[in-house]
Amino acid sequence: MVSFSNLDIAILIGFFLLIVLIGFLPRRKNLKDADGYLLSGRRVGFFLFILTNVATWYGGILGVGEFTYRYGILSWFTQGLPYYIFALLFAIFFAGKIQNSSLFTIPDKLEETYGKKVGAISAVIIFLLVSPAPYLLMIGLLLQMIFGLDLLTALSVGILFSVLYLFRGGYRANIYTDAIQFFVMFIGFFIIVVIAIVSYGGVDFLENQLPAQHFTVTGNASPTFIIVWFLIALWTFADPGFHQRCYSAKTPKIAKYGIIISIFFWALFDFLTTATGLYSRALLPQLDNPVLSFPMLAEKILGSGFKGIFYAALIATILSTLNSFLFLSATTFGRDFIAKFKNDNKEDNLINYTRIGLIVSAIISILLAYLFTSVMELWYTIGSVLIPGLLFLIFGAYFPRFRISSKYAVIETVCAVSASIIWMLVRPLFSHNTFTAEVEPMIIGMIVAASIHLYAVKKNQMKLTKI
Secondary structure (H helix, E strand, C coil), rough: CCCCCCHHHHHHHHHHHHHHHHHHHCCCHHHCCCCHHHHHHHHHHHHHHHHHHCCCCCCCHHHHHHHHHCCCCCHHHHCCCHHHHHHHHHHHHHHHHHHHHHHHHHHHHHHHHHHHHHHHHHHHHHHHHHHHHHHHHHHHHHHHHHHHHCHHHHHHHHHHHHHHHHHHHHHHHHHHHHHHHHHHHHHHHHHHHHHHHHHHHHHHHHHHHCHHHHHCCCCCCHHHHHHHHHHHHHHHHHHHHHHHHHEECCCCCHHHHHHHHHHHHHHHHHHHHHHHHHHHHHCCCCCCHHHHHHHHHHHCCCCCCHHHHHHHHHHHHHHHHHHHHHHHHHHHHHHHHHHHCCCCCCCCHHHHHHHHHHHHHHHHHHHHHCCCCHHHHHHHHHHHHHHHHCHHHHHHHHCHHCCCCCCHHHHHHHHHHHHHHHHHHHHHHHHHHHHHHHHHEEEEHHHHHHHHHHHHHHHHHHHHHHH
């Protein structure tokens, strides 16, 4: 059972009011054109770029707690390390090119490269990928826990805060609120780790209380399991948020080095969250629901005031991602659906279409989060199925030697997604085999996509050689 003092409640209410206040700071004169509203005028500086990039990376914070509780530092080895590697590669090879392209969305680039059919298919994929529903569900569950609201009310309140300031302030409101949430995240997790160390001891205490495998990077997991997680991290290259932030950066250097410096902050935050998860397992070894390992640890070791700050950190970690995905979803709906369907790129109309997208995305998110309690699993499945349809096409869009024809781009997207879905449906038939049981749908989709892409690249090169 979770209990909150009046001081904790006051801190949390103050946090929400501060976020709304910061979200309304952007001045209207800076939001009159599409660049201003959708990408903060493409003038995001180094400092804000890093803060928003770091803050939006950790939306599934309760899942991080569960993974660490169950598997120890394997959590960092699979959920941290591969993402650092691919983020570094993204920064070196993609960030500058994306910033220089001066577009708005991934479908914009794919349409420019492969034609309208691929642009339209990719818009549907992106819209599904950036659904904020799973993050809204986590916010709703926390609000239920704190304020005793019913789930539908909690979901509505959770989304309302974001819609209010995003509707008015656009992407600039998004990055301003992310900047505040960056500091709240770090402060909250720093407090709980320091209190845990002071109260119970450091590494020696954890080694005595935890299973031995919790301190091995592989956690006794199979090589297949680890390889799968590393490959899943490849979706860094197709992350619409990364592309959005690069489009908004003031210069290519800000996009490149902003991501590189973000990696150091991610590593620091991963240290704090991993340590918190390990203390949860050490102090609460019999938790029925490890998803609540972070809140339950706070209940056990934090006093009045500190608990309010830590819950604000949990909410900030999720809310920063919810904001970003909500705005990405709205941008995709407004620009890649309405504007392109109506062939209307007028600045005022594009802003209005995005605002319509905010309302539509908010309503859909509330319905999904309310109807599907396993929406996180649904989101993970959708991501695993859809990413293979985009990944290699994005490589080709920015590196001409890997580019393929429009015909093969359509075939690749459809076949990769279809293969992932088919494998997801038939995999249970092979559950008796350890190897096949651990092969994720994303792996099958990527194999199909890579095969078609390599064939199409080779065929394209042969055609050029004849010419």
